Amino acid sequence: MLVVDDEPLVRRSMVSAVQSLGYEAVAASSAEEALERLAEESFHAGLFDVRLPGLSGVDLLGQALERFPELAVVMLTGVGESSVALECLDLGARGYLLKPLDLAFLTWALNDAIALRALLVERNRLAVGGGPSEEVS
Numbered sequence: 851m852l853v854v855d856d857e858p859l860v861r862r863s864m865v866s867a868v869q870s871l872g873y874e875a876v877a878a879s880s881a882e883e884a885l886e887r888l889a890e891e892s893f894h895a896g897l898f899d900v901r902l903p904g905l906s907g908v909d910l911l912g913q914a915l916e917r918f919p920e921l922a923v924v925m926l927t928g929v930g931e932s933s934v935a936l937e938c939l940d941l942g943a944r945g946y947l948l949k950p951l952d953l954a955f956l957t958w959a960l961n962d963a964i965a966l967r968a969l970l971v972e973r974n975r976l977a978v979g980g981g982p983s984e985e986v987s
Contacts, residue, residue: 851960852896853877854884855926857904860872860949864926881913884946888914893921895964897909900927900934908938915942920971921965926951927936 851873855861868875869883876891878884881902887893896914900907907925914921924945925938935946944963947955 851875851885852887854891855899859966867953867956877979882912889919894967895922897924897926899951900925911938911943922967924959924963
């Protein structure tokens with residue numbers, strides 16, 4: 851899972867939380883670094899901060915999903931702006947959480963996002979003529 855936040859303490863906390871849920875985590879401190887990581891490695895999911903210096907988290911979301919449409923992204927923010935939340939969801943974010951993060955909400959959002967991703971991957975595979983998979987992870 852790719853964790854993107856410009857604040858070192860928050861980023862480390864999010865990585866620890868993700869790891870405590872049993873996921874592997876790779877951290878990036880900017881949208882630009884995140885795009886580099888996405889180009890180098892394969893990720894199933896991401897946690898992106900909305901407000902990042904330079905390219906915003908919303909812009910990162912759009913570019914990431916344009917290149918990797920099956921990526922399950924949950925957006926994070928310290929400011930509850932409904933217009934930004936709607937924009938993120940319209941762009942394809944699977945969730946939108948407010949900081950400070952509650953581990954129960956994070957668990958639910960990540961599990962839900964990854965389950966939706968698995969359905970999307972299976973649907974896309976079937977659409978290109980593949981038979982049903984023996985196992986969906």
